[in-house]
Amino acid sequence: MEGMEDQEELLNLSLAIVTDSNCDMKRKRKRSRADVFNPLMNTYEGSSEGKIFRLLQMREQMLKLDHKRKGAVEENGKGLHLIHLLLIAATALDENNVGSALEYLTELYQSVSLSGDSVQRVVAYFADGLAARLLSKKSPFYDMIMKEPTCEEEFLAFTDLYRVSPYYQFAHFTANQAILEAYEKEEENNNSSLHVIDFDVSYGFQWPSLIQSLSEKASSGNRISLRITGFGRRIEELQETESRLVSFAKGFRNLVFEFQGLLRGSKLFNLRKKKNETVAVNLVFHLNTLNDSLKISDTLKSVHSLNPSIVVLVEQEGSRSPRSFLSRFMESLHYFAAMFDSLDDCLPLESSERLSIEKNHLGKDIKRMLNCDKDDANCPRYDKMETWKGRMEGHGFAGIKLSSKSLIQAKLLLKIRTHYCPLQFDGDFCGGFKVFERDDGKAISLGWQDRYLITASAWHSCA
DSSP, X not given: OHHHXXXXXXXXXXXXXXXXXXXXXXXXXXXXXXXXXXXXXXXXXXXXXXXXXXXXXXXXXXXXXXXGGTTHHHHHTOHHHHHHHHHHHHHHHHTTOHHHHHHHHHHHHTTOOTTSOHHHHHHHHHHHHHHHHHSOTTSHHHHHHTXXXXXXXXXXXXXXXXXXXXXXXXXXXXXXXXXXXXXXXXXXXXXXXXXXXXXXXXXXXXXXXXXXXXXXXXXXXXXXXXXXXXXXXXXXXXXXXXXXXXXXXXXXXXXXXXXXEEETTOOGGGOOOOTTOEXXXXXXXXXXXXXXXXXXXXXXXXXXXXXXXXXXXXXXXXXXXXXXXXXXXXXXXXXXXXXXXXXXXXXXXXXXXXHHHIIIIIHHHHHHHXXXXXXXXXXXXXXXXXXXXXXXXXXXXXXXXXXXXXXXXXXXXXXHHOSOOOSOOGGGEETTEEEEEEGGGTEXXXXXXXXXXXXXXXXXXXX
């Protein structure tokens, strides 16, 4: 509730600022999104064409000279001013006041920097997202601002963030611990077989730690069988993931490893199952990508039909409302400001790895989030833990209390993966990162300061 109150307070503040500084805004003629200015055609007003090119000029200058303004916001105490200016620009855009939005964004580009402090950096990417939203998607300037990283750049950025931050490792290690404990619970009857069905195997980074943990339990006379069925977006990605995991598993001779790769959307009846094997379903950062409530429901129904021993769910914590663009903007700003700030605990400002993470991972997501409509299939769905809990219970699942091992493991991870960590566990505190035990121990969240970032929970099918 506090997070929502903070958002409402900031939103009210931004609206008040707009009212004070632009008293004539509401008198402007509103225009639909389809009529928004295209820089190659004079479709709005004569003055707007000049403003858009001035905006692009300031953005280009920012990209070329940003190193000269490094640290300026922290030194001059203008971070809050940048945030307020960003909120004014977003509100102007939401009101279809194109001229005012262009002016505010132009002013922002003169103060932000992709190599400045964390405030400058996150505001720069949000300014890009707003600038792109002002343009026609057919415009070459839209393509320039929204340019996607290559597959290699995206992979490297993900790898860097995985290595230096506890964000993804918290998700994977917590999920794996729950899966391992489900396997141990059925060890007498499962023929030493574990079948993990991963609905978004991505690069397969989650599974080496589980392979190693299972190998430590096995022996030469009692080999454990691990089968992973992984769904992916591309054949090439699945082949690379299989090669990576098979190569890693070869180092553990007391483990029998198999990988079956399936394209997302493949039917679950293609799954190969062994008698009495422990079945674990892995829903880590998957359901939010479905966006459509019907697709989420269909997926959960399919999962329930498998009668798995355990379902692990990990999602980015949010409170996204489809009601308006401003709601999505405010939620995204809160979340990504925390993510950019958290990198201070992981990497120095001048780090090339940090710049890669911000540009090709976080920055890409910011611009994509601000330029998708609420019904867009590519627009992620970020909801509160309570919302996901309601969905799971509504589809025949009951929560499982996570073990003390999971909590201790999460705390130890923060000590290893961040720079400024006290020696004690009091308050579950480690630098700016925190671990929160929630829902009577049935969920664990990783947070930055008092902001939840991601939440992990475990479930089983009700009879």
